[in-house]
Amino acid sequence: MKMRSFDVCQCGAPLQAIDRDIPQPRGTEVLLKMLAAGVCHSDLHIWDGYYEIGGGKKLMLADRGIKLPLTMGHENVGAVVAIGPDAKGVKVGDVRLVNPWMGCGECKVCLRGDENLCLKSSNLGVFSNGGYSTHLLIRSPRHLFDIGKLSPADAAPLACSGVTAFSAIKKIEPETLKGEALVIIGAGGVGLMGITLAKKMGAQKIIIVDIDAGKREAGLKAGASVAVDGSAADAVAQIQKATGGAAWSVIDFVGSSATVKLAVDSIIKGGTVIVVGLFGGDITVPTPYLPMRAMTLRGSYVGSQTDMAELLDLVQRTGMPAVPIRTRPLEDVNDTLNDLRAGKIVGRVVLTPAA
């Protein structure tokens, strides 16, 4: 029996179908038959092989240890089909979401609980082979999470866009989240997830900022109460008006030079900007702003094992975020990535290798 995966063999070139022998799990390894693989915007960066870091400079992923050929795909749900002799806590037939943000489990950062920030990361679909494939071998069952009654296609995006949004929102103090308007920049897949999760986490009023009218509309449908065109000349004034002065917290799911500047300009004294998106760029912040405005500018990257468990618990209790999810066969992976790059996808596309 062979497994088939779609691999990046050359940066930016179409993914190629490759057949390999199905591996036999050893030690604590677990083999999954893939049921759902979400297609994420960050796959475009991995595919291209770099991030823009402003001033025309690029952060090359090869320098960070990414090797080709690579099977991308980090939003994975599969059914357990084989387990290694030392894999505990799962059995054949179990359907599990994979936490792709895998660390070594031993470095100082992992030991603090932030395995997603491991110094020797082996993130699935980035540094090790992911789920654009019929089968997926997982190093250890501790990265597998029960999805309860959720469908595989609904649950898959929780592994990246879900936990990314959840972890960013968790960085806002609960009182501020409940008592003050929250500004979310970017109504793509992660931003829409952010709107619905923020509401489940107690946010009363959300202002969505996007330059695209269709995405602003999707943001309002997802539960935002005000939409602001981020490209409007008076965008800062509109945000300040909608927040009743200025924003206590802004989460930027885009992360471009323009959006981070907009976020910094829109916050109140003591306010916080959390940058999540990896669009790329750079900004200049007058250093006196940091003390005089007592501002916090911080980043948030995916989520920890704890975040994943808490997110699944929240979704089991309160229902799935109302983010539009469409499924496509695994073979459509190249078309899907191209559609995503062209901005033609609202919400999320999930590939279904077993369909």
Ligand SMILES: [Zn+2]
């Ligand atoms: Zn992702």
Ligand SMILES: [Zn+2]
């Ligand atoms: Zn580590």
